[in-house]
Amino acid sequence: MKLVLPNPGLDDRIPSYDDLERMDKEEAGDRPKWDNKAQYILTCVGFCVGIGNVWRFPYLCQSHGGGAFLIPYLILLVLEGMPLLLLEFGIGQRLRKGSVGVWRSINPYLTGIGIASMLVSLLIGLYYNTLIAWIIWYLFNSFQSPLPWTQCPLNINGTGFVPECQQSSTVDYYFYRVTLNSTTSIADSGGINWPIVLCLLTAWTIVAICCIRGISTAGKAVYVTAILPYIVLGIFLIRGLTLKGAMSGLKFLFTPDVNELIKPTTWLDAGAQVFYAFGLGWGGLISFSSYNPVHNNCVQDAMILSVVTSLTSVYAAAVTYSIIGFRATEKYDTCISDNIMTFLNTFELPEDNITTSNYEEAFNSLNSSYPDIVLRLDIKTCDMQTLLSEGVEGTGLAFIVFTEAITQMPGSPAWSVLFFVMLFSLGLSTLFGNIEGVVVPLKDLNVFPKNWPHEVLTGLTCAIAFIICFLFAQNSGLYWVTLFDNFAGSVPLLTIGLFEMIAVVYIYGIDRFNEDFEFMVGYKPSIFWQISWRFTSPLIVLVILVFYLVTQVQEALTYSVWDPNFEKFPSLASVPYPSWIYVIIFLLAGVPSLAVPAYALCRFVFVCCTKKKE
């Protein structure tokens, strides 16, 4: 197909095939290289497999029809995820530059895509590392027995527990009050939380040390950070399956509900999850594949990565839901026991009169004989389904549901340490790609003087990012993190993905891209890839983007706050955002998305002005 926009001077900006062959043979140039293929694959796997695989995918799977969710997920993986993945791998390996360099080589007007990728990577990196700081806080606090979130603190008189803790639960209190000391509104800053600042310092220092020399240090660190989560997940799987109630959790997760497939939200969520799960549009993957040898088989790599990421998601989902099933069963048993005790105490019956096996009959007989007394007793209804679907995504899963489940396992400090070390490794390996996607574009844009070594650039970037993270170290930090999560990582990534595909297919030229593959790998990509790159993938991304924008604009923007004075406490109160938040949202979502046309326009004006002068 000859639908290519005119792109003069392309051959001057990109290395030719002879240049590439020469670079490959002589191994000259100061560009870093992977030590071996395994390191490259592990780094990419570590980047793609992140905390979202543990706390986002299982929730989506369960809420959108269990086992049936895998159908839209796999279909969209093949139609949307893999083509974009191969596109980023191919273009990075061919043009041998980071994200800014690649787009600038294709056409200087497209540099905006690289800048957008860099901004998105920076914004996501900021709040992602805050999540890691919270994980580090919990990790540091796991080295004591009993774990600090098992007990409520006493009130001033010493006669009872603090009412906030009494009304909610020990784990809720520990997360919202002890760890975060949350205020009741995003506008109410409430001062700096110094223990969290120390944890942020730890997080950024570790990231800086691991990334200090680029992939030569990060590539060694991934041997630990990418493999450790799998081992820990295996240990948790074995432990989880031996716990009482694990099977009910697994059944709840995987029971297919085919009716969910008819709803469009299921497909939209599946598409969005595939997109974010692969770290597409962050710029890190382009950078990583540019360090590969020229004739590396990137088609194979894309397939391997897709398979590994999806299998990991299912694996993590199984582990998560076996633990959730255990917790729900424990809570259900406690609920029933409490009800039984209430009946025994009120009616002065001997203890073995009502047991868990004859609870139903006993309840019915008592209710029919003394209905008014039973009504006054305020018996709680114990429902397994409600317990299984409680608060099971995001920070709620890791810091509330899982921590509660861990306190009920024998040897809880050890399990807590293992769990948080796993989350830490998952997050850290994703951050390697993140930092790569920020530092390399900054280098290409000549923001720093050229003679500064890479160590100084990384150190400086991490130091500045640490200072910006003080925003999240406030007492309202939780709400800022949620804000960033919702807006910095959604619309901009979709727009970048769309622009990337248009740029490669219609400006770089799909024919040229196919020839590149023939040169690098030995064969042109099959008809499946051609159709995906040209039509299917851009269409799917466009549809998701449009639907997302439409739904966002229609809803009034609200967020959930932890308010002890809320009438339905401990449920989170839904509060509208203050009006100045819209400026922040525009900065987070609008600026990276609009960076592409804005840069092109500025450059056009600049070129016109300089031409006029001449």
Add this chain to the structure above:
Amino acid sequence: MEDVVFLLLCVSSAAAQLCAPDASNGYKVRLSILAALGDEAYLWNDSEMFLFRAALAFAMRTADGQNYDVSNVLVCDETPRVSFWFVVTSPLNPTQLVERRQVEEAVRKSRNRINSAFLLTDKTLEFLGIPPTLAAPAPPSPPPWLIVFGVVMGAAGAGIVLVLVTSVMQKRRKKKEEQTGIDEVEEESRAEENGTASDGVYNLSFSDNDRLTQM
């Protein structure tokens, strides 16, 4: 004979009047033996009740100092649940009840001993109206997380120092090699110039540069 019976009836009715459910100076006790001990639960019988009364008399003696006896602890309204009311009479005057507050103090003071006598806990041996004094979990100082933080940051600091030292050493090694490389090349070229002066000026650009690029 009839007088004795009459006297006994009077005493027991007096006792019955002293101890009654919702008595103003009495407390309700509830035991959950099955919940606490499961398979090792013992049967609640008169001997256990005797032990309870003795334990309570012990508690009163410890708190008050007066010589309380088992007969000073009156129990009534026993239920199959294993719950009952008790009152404590003064050893000096068996018709007078000890104040509620004094009983509460005594129970609180010896709560642990009473619990252990029955292999129960605060939760399974309940004195309704006497909340158990909660043990305040004393946070150890320095807090454990600060210790771990110190260890991790120490390791991180060592890592930073290591990275800086290795990069400085690498730079020095590079400079030294470059310096020796250039010296050797100059010596070679000088030697060659002397040897092959007839062939013209020796062109340095074709000399052995591999040593420099082999980093």
